[in-house]
Amino acid sequence: MSVFDGLKFRRVYSPIHNLDPRIKFIYVLAIFVIAIIFWELIPLIVLFIIQIPFVVLAGVKREWLRSMRGGAFLASIIFVTNFVVAYFAGRGLAESLENAIALTLRFIVLIESFSIFFLTTSPDHLGLALEQTGMPYEFCFAFTTAVRFVPVLAEEAQTIMDAQKARGLELERGNFLKRIRNYIPILIPLIVSAIRRSLELAEAMESRAWGATKKRTNLYVLKIHKNDFFLIVITIGILATAIFIRLYVPIPSLNQLLKGIF
């Protein structure tokens, strides 16, 4: 089952996990906006560092590093293209290097904030947040149910794979196209059983008064706590500072700064 371990959701408690997902999302959007309005290296470095305390507080360092590593390939492409384009456009080596690093860092900051959001928000919470922001319940239900069945389907896929291998199916055989075709005997039973499962689910839903009333109630309700206020204040603070700096403070490039010092 090790292949599918990453798909399982876990319930973790930390100051960050307990934050209201809606506010966390606003925070992520704020970071997103700030990352877009700056193209200089220094503010982006600051932005990158600001978020590290969140990762530490949430205790998701390992998962976070993994998702950052996932973005590494794309980041290096961004770096190389920007550098090459700037360099051949006739800007100096140092300047094009700094420019390329800044743009890559912008991308990394975006990944960073989104991964903090998704790593620290349980699907349950996310569904609830969607519901309370006025999303139709059917969509929220579909979302949480999909998450709920990921581990189930993963397990089933594994079982089917084992069964087909026991009948002599070789998955790792042949060229690229052949390998893809090898998965057809796995996909078809998987789809058939998923459809059958969905019928049973529908039956169970009906039996529990699905659709009885338009005004559905909810066991849980998201409430804004002290920490959430704290995050709002931080978000507004960061955003205001960023906009102020953008408008009124000239930002030196790292090159100029270094030249000024030495």
Add this chain to the structure above:
Amino acid sequence: MPVIETKNLTYTYPGGTKPSISDVSIKIKKGEFALITGPSGCGKTTLCRCFNGLIPHFYQGELKGEIKVTGLNILENPIYEMAKHVGLVFQNPENQLFALSVEKDVAFGLENLGVPREEIRKRVNWTLNLTGIYDLRERAPHELSGGQQQRVAIASILAMQPEVMVLDEPTSFLDPLSAKKIFKVIYELNKKLGITVVLVEHRLDLTARYADHIIVMDDGKVVLDGEPREILSSEEARLIGIGIPKATRLYHILKKDGVKLSNTVPLSSDEMANLLKEALKVHD
């Protein structure tokens, strides 16, 4: 007044050539523990689906005859209305749980009914305690064993406080020990809360002792209907191939061989053991 009453109930699935149940006329009384059994494909599940209106509302098809459950006509009431009165528990516990935590699953039916939050909280806690899964309330379904999952499924129905609980082979995915525990939970609900239970089961060894009423089906028809001790002693029941409790079989074999045993037919090994002890005492 019977809680469930059917008269000449006949149903054919859409596209089916012959009816899955035909001419079923049964009565199940309030507070009864009724057991429905019979070989696979005999129409037990189909009958269960009629009890809360899944047939005909969900499955369509052709339904003839009369059926009333808790005094309500199935045809005139939508499934969600019936769901308040009749709870259905299915075979596969995995496919009855939708939420990411046990608590939320138990609350699901109540949320659908629009019950106020405080009331939901109260009933969820009551149900979790009653079914002995309070400690599991924050777990995700995939972290539970099959037996625990089925308990959650039962709890989620129980939270809606139905008058009748219909369980369609709730233990076929479970090992014998978990099955035994589930049956005990069901029996306690029946005795303590007075909920009418309709249990579809093959494992009569474990369940016959609880039953007040047994209905045996074969090929879409009700073939035997009545008091457990009587029905399980009949030759017919044995020929249909239902799983007659071993204690009952042993009793009849011994009786035939001329061993003197009292006249109450045993339904469980405990009862059989007591009978044997008595018989042995007489010989001393």
